[in-house]
Amino acid sequence: MGATVNVNGRVFDQEHAVISVFDHGFLYGEGVYETLRTYNGQPFLFDRHMRRLRASAGMVALDVPIGDAKIDARFRETMRAAGLGESTGREAYIRILVTRGIGELTYDLAACPNPSIVVIVKSNVEPSREAFERGVKVALVPIVRNHPDTVNPRIKSNNLLNNALAMQEAFKRGAYEGVMRNYKGQLAECTQSNLFIVKNGVAMTPPLDAGLLPGITREFLFEVGADVGITVRDAELHDDDLLGADEAFLTSTTREAVPIVQVDDRTIGSGSPGPVTRAILDGYRRRAQELTRAVARQT
Numbered sequence: 001m002g003a004t005v006n007v008n009g010r011v012f013d014q015e016h017a018v019i020s021v022f023d024h025g026f027l028y029g030e031g032v033y034e035t036l037r038t039y040n041g042q043p044f045l046f047d048r049h050m051r052r053l054r055a056s057a058g059m060v061a062l063d064v065p066i067g068d069a070k071i072d073a074r075f076r077e078t079m080r081a082a083g084l085g086e087s088t089g090r091e092a093y094i095r096i097l098v099t100r101g102i103g104e105l106t107y108d109l110a111a112c113p114n115p116s117i118v119v120i121v122k123s124n125v126e127p128s129r130e131a132f133e134r135g136v137k138v139a140l141v142p143i144v145r146n147h148p149d150t151v152n153p154r155i156k157s158n159n160l161l162n163n164a165l166a167m168q169e170a171f172k173r174g175a176y177e178g179v180m181r182n183y184k185g186q187l188a189e190c191t192q193s194n195l196f197i198v199k200n201g202v203a204m205t206p207p208l209d210a211g212l213l214p215g216i217t218r219e220f221l222f223e224v225g226a227d228v229g230i231t232v233r234d235a236e237l238h239d240d241d242l243l244g245a246d247e248a249f250l251t252s253t254t255r256e257a258v259p260i261v262q263v264d265d266r267t268i269g270s271g272s273p274g275p276v277t278r279a280i281l282d283g284y285r286r287r288a289q290e291l292t293r294a295v296a297r298q299t
């Protein structure tokens, strides 16, 4: 893997990056995280990721004890140590985790005065060329996305067991991703990405109140749609909408927009990536390049 890790402000190589077993992130899964990637060496949509990190933290009564500028500095310091990012021409994957911190075996917040902050940096690996060019198969899995009154799916929580179980079911079926429904049986999202379908030229994704993570890529695609002249909107979706779609795709920071051409044993649309997905992916990449080039010039 070859990761470089910043643990509470100190940089370590992968083997030496450790955290206490009494950290409540380990004991109870109490923590939140963000995944970013760089384009042109610049963490993409940094401000939006920081907003979501703080929103997630707020929903679990966790304080992120350092400001955005300091987080940005940690990202850059860790990337430098990893030989990635700015001026290296090598793009980085960045994961920041904020956990409750070290404390006694109790749920009492007072037991953990100091949250832990870990930044994991490694070389960014894009999905294969084949995934983009031929599309992927997904599985509609029986594991239901968390009910919003349990661990709300809006929280980007380190407590990922439900998603892990759903993805393990998808792996068993030889799928690239697992699609989850919400407790009402409506489509929600994938285990590590958001879901879009295309019907009659319009791209649609389940609304936030279906109970899903407000993906940064998902949100950004509403703006990309406006750029490339494609309507992108949210809509309540069911299995039949996916199975009867002209096109479908999944989105995330690390995957951009990957075409879906098969759901279990059913072919979607023509069975090949469609023109709307392509236009949105191209528009996304163009915007990502433009925005990060502008930042790279300022720094």
Ligand code: PMP
Binding pocket: 035, 163, 189, 190, 191, 192, 193, 194, 213, 214, 215, 216, 217, 218, 251, 252, 253, 254
């Ligand atoms: N949904 C879930 C459950 C995820 O884990 C992710 C990836 N972090 C996403 C959606 C996509 O979010 P983003 O576009 O912000 O990477």
